Amino acid sequence: MYDPKSMKATEFIDHFEVLDTLEYARKNSSNVPLINSILEKARLRQGLNHREAAVLLDCELPEKNEEIFNLARQIKQDFYGNRIVMFAPLYLSNYCINSCLYCPYHQKNKHIARKKLSQQDIIREVTALQDMGHKRLALEAGEHPKMNPLEYILESIQTIYSIKHRNGAIRRVNVNIAATTVDDYRRLKEAGIGTYILFQETYHKKSYEELHPAGPKHDYSWHTEAMDRAMEGGIDDVGLGVLFGLELFRYEFAALLMHGEHLEAVHGVGPHTISVPRVRAADDIDPDQFANGISDDQFAKIVACIRLSVPYTGMIVSTRESKDCRERVLDLGISQISGGSRTSVGGYYEPEAQDEDSRQFEVSDNRSLDEVINWLMKLGHIPSFCTACYREGRTGDRFMALCKSGKILNCCHPNALMTLKEYIMDYASPTTADLGNALIDEEIDHVPNLKIRSLVAEHLKAIQHGARDFRL
Numbered sequence: 001m002y003d004p005k006s007m008k009a010t011e012f013i014d015h016f017e018v019l020d021t022l023e024y025a026r027k028n029s030s031n032v033p034l035i036n037s038i039l040e041k042a043r044l045r046q047g048l049n050h051r052e053a054a055v056l057l058d059c060e061l062p063e064k065n066e067e068i069f070n071l072a073r074q075i076k077q078d079f080y081g082n083r084i085v086m087f088a089p090l091y092l093s094n095y096c097i098n099s100c101l102y103c104p105y106h107q108k109n110k111h112i113a114r115k116k117l118s119q120q121d122i123i124r125e126v127t128a129l130q131d132m133g134h135k136r137l138a139l140e141a142g143e144h145p146k147m148n149p150l151e152y153i154l155e156s157i158q159t160i161y162s163i164k165h166r167n168g169a170i171r172r173v174n175v176n177i178a179a180t181t182v183d184d185y186r187r188l189k190e191a192g193i194g195t196y197i198l199f200q201e202t203y204h205k206k207s208y209e210e211l212h213p214a215g216p217k218h219d220y221s222w223h224t225e226a227m228d229r230a231m232e233g234g235i236d237d238v239g240l241g242v243l244f245g246l247e248l249f250r251y252e253f254a255a256l257l258m259h260g261e262h263l264e265a266v267h268g269v270g271p272h273t274i275s276v277p278r279v280r281a282a283d284d285i286d287p288d289q290f291a292n293g294i295s296d297d298q299f300a301k302i303v304a305c306i307r308l309s310v311p312y313t314g315m316i317v318s319t320r321e322s323k324d325c326r327e328r329v330l331d332l333g334i335s336q337i338s339g340g341s342r343t344s345v346g347g348y349y350e351p352e353a354q355d356e357d358s359r360q361f362e363v364s365d366n367r368s369l370d371e372v373i374n375w376l377m378k379l380g381h382i383p384s385f386c387t388a389c390y391r392e393g394r395t396g397d398r399f400m401a402l403c404k405s406g407k408i409l410n411c412c413h414p415n416a417l418m419t420l421k422e423y424i425m426d427y428a429s430p431t432t433a434d435l436g437n438a439l440i441d442e443e444i445d446h447v448p449n450l451k452i453r454s455l456v457a458e459h460l461k462a463i464q465h466g467a468r469d470f471r472l
């Protein structure tokens with residue numbers, strides 16, 4: 001029985017509600033008056049529910065699809081402007097007791113190099129990341145109570161925050177670890193994490209159980225209800241995501257939005273971010289073994305429809321996607337991307353570790369962070385290393401209220417300029433620095449509030465003379 005307020009996974013992701021939604025969407029995929037009314041609602045920037053969004057996703061009328069894409073671009077521009085926030089993943093350990101069929105870290109894989117970073121290794125990795133210019137990390141670790149207990153994750157977070165190499169600093173650590181208890185989530189919150197991210201992989205319970213034949217992750221309810229426990233433990237910024245390619249994408253799309261509606265209904269705040277990974281090749285994983293792969297066109301449509309449905313939720317695309325694909329979806333709604341990523345354990349300090357096949361997936365976009373920053377600016381985006389909100393206590397419902405009122409933009413744009421300036425001063429190549437300085441000169445005139453504009457100008461000068469870490 002579908003109930004968004006239920007605390008049971010099978011009720012807030014009710015299988016029959018998803019099937020009814022897909023049927024409703026199919027029947028209405030050419031219903032122009034209905035599609036027009038949904039687009040009208042989307043124009044109000046208040047979001048769409050999963051049924052409305054599913055109709056847009058199914059729509060195959062070219063002129064209506066054009067409207068969907070144009071509106072997604074407009075909403076992206078209104079809420080995020082031309083800024084793109086940068087981050088990098090950091091793999092702590094690939095020991096894992098789960099059996100996920102799409103991941104090379106599954107416990108039966110006996111030939112992959114198993115590695116776990118010591119605190120000394122972490123210092124080397126993070127120093128290398130700081131020397132690239134990163135300020136925001138997403139920690140990744142397999143589930144292994146003996147090798148990767150929570151104490152290890154907590155100690156690693158403490159180590160990461162303590163490293164200050166030259167002008168470098170990691171200012172926000174997001175965490176992507178297995179579903180755990182309320183008490184553990186409380187301890188992660190106390191350790192100062194930003195967002196807790198947990199991909200659902202697939203919302204289809206039967207497929208989920210088949211794709212996770214053994215290990216704690218096999219328990220669909222434990223996994224799907226994790227965000228509720230995280231929020232109960234005080235983590236008010238949580239990140240959702242599905243691994244597109246495992247199940248039918250329409251099913252995942254509707255259920256993903258239902259999960260967001262559930263969080264909003266129960267906790268008063270929806271997901272902070274939504275990630276849209278697709279299955280990629282890896283050590284003993286062939287993406288072709290999964291029958292539900294999606295094309296780049298379908299991928300772009302999903303991104304656009306999510307943007308219309310949850311305008312104030314950040315959307316993340318990683319280096320799983322190629323340069324061309326990332327370029328296409330940036331305008332349609334993506335607000336955060338990774339750059340210069342290594343998906344192996346120890347891959348930043350020892351790039352050759354990539355060859356040892358300890359990586360979780362093959363990276364499609366292999367460019368350095370500097371190349372990605374340069375490319376973004378040439379496309380008209382402002383790369384941002386901002387981490388201000390979490391450090392200023394703007395999280396959860398407080399953050400969402402600022403987003404929904406549009407007031408957050410008064411912070412995002414100036415913070416993007418100031419953190420880009422830091423990047424230019426400390427890490428950029430000469431050509432990237434020239435592009436960046438020209439961009440900042442142009443963009444500072446777009447700060448609408450004159451007081452803030454002159455404050456930012458002052459801070460930019462101070463950064464030029466060696467000061468760091470200004471934020472609004």
Ligand code: SF4
Nearest residue numbers: 096098100103106142
């Ligand atoms: S996806 Fe996560 S839980 Fe599953 S095998 Fe890979 S590391 Fe382990």
Ligand code: SF4
Nearest residue numbers: 386387388389411412
């Ligand atoms: S001000 Fe907040 S919302 Fe804006 S980019 Fe910085 S951290 Fe993100």
